[in-house]
Amino acid sequence: MFAVAEFGFQISGDPKMIDTSKKEIQSHYDFIVVGAGAAGSVLAAELSASGAQVLVIESGGPDDAPAILNPSVWFYNVGGPLDYHLPVTPSPRLNNRKFNMSLGRVLGGGTSINAMVWMRGMQRDYDGWAKNGAKGFAYLLASNFLVPMRVAPAR
Numbered sequence: 001m002f003a004v005a006e007f008g009f010q011i012s013g014d015p016k017m018i019d020t021s022k023k024e025i026q027s028h029y030d031f032i033v034v035g036a037g038a039a040g041s042v043l044a045a046e047l048s049a050s051g052a053q054v055l056v057i058e059s060g061g062p063d064d065a066p067a068i069l070n071p072s073v074w075f076y077n078v079g080g081p082l083d084y085h086l087p088v089t090p091s092p093r094l095n096n097r098k099f100n101m102s103l104g105r106v107l108g109g110g111t112s113i114n115a116m117v118w119m120r121g122m123q124r125d126y127d128g129w130a131k132n133g134a135k136g137f138a139y140l141l142a143s144n145f146l147v148p149m150r151v152a153p154a155r
């Protein structure tokens, strides 16, 4: 069981809930996942596949905007209504520049508005993460997932 609660927010100014559409919301769930982006969606799917009752709460709307369905115009979404476009705290490491950080505000999160650039990381990074406790991230192990991703047939 996997239910998604969609919340409509005003886009400008402070986020304010203006509408809530409920789809068979139950009174009890085993897990509530906040955010249906890359991580939240996978987590919810895995939990759901194990038989758990999962509610996903997503602040953005559906992922059917034309600029999502046509990946070649992904950049139209940057700074638009599907982008949180949050101001970052100036950092000396970035010459104290002030700018806004793009973060997807829609079902799918950043994956719905990103550039779909994919590259395989360096072995020493994976091995370093594994060494620091990220179980299963060692390069040879990660390759079992990365190689099939690279050769996955187009759907």
Ligand SMILES: Cc1cc2nc3c(=O)[nH]c(=O)nc-3n(C[C@H](O)[C@H](O)[C@H](O)COP(=O)(O)OP(=O)(O)OC[C@H]3O[C@@H](n4cnc5c(N)ncnc54)[C@H](O)[C@@H]3O)c2cc1C
Pocket (backbone or CB within 6 Å): 034, 035, 036, 037, 038, 039, 040, 057, 058, 059, 060, 078, 102, 103, 104, 105, 106, 107, 108, 109, 110, 111, 113, 114, 115, 116, 117, 118
């Ligand atoms: C414009 C852009 C271009 C990018 N290009 C690339 C690329 O080419 N290649 C690449 O590998 N990566 C790219 N990325 C980065 C990639 O998309 C992100 O690293 C990835 O989506 C992060 O996943 P996440 O699960 O951490 O967060 P997200 O995918 O951002 O998911 C977070 C979700 O939580 C929701 N949310 C936030 N706050 C709340 C709340 N309070 N209540 C409910 N829901 C909430 C958001 O709406 C969002 O759906 C890009 C990102 C952007 C924004």
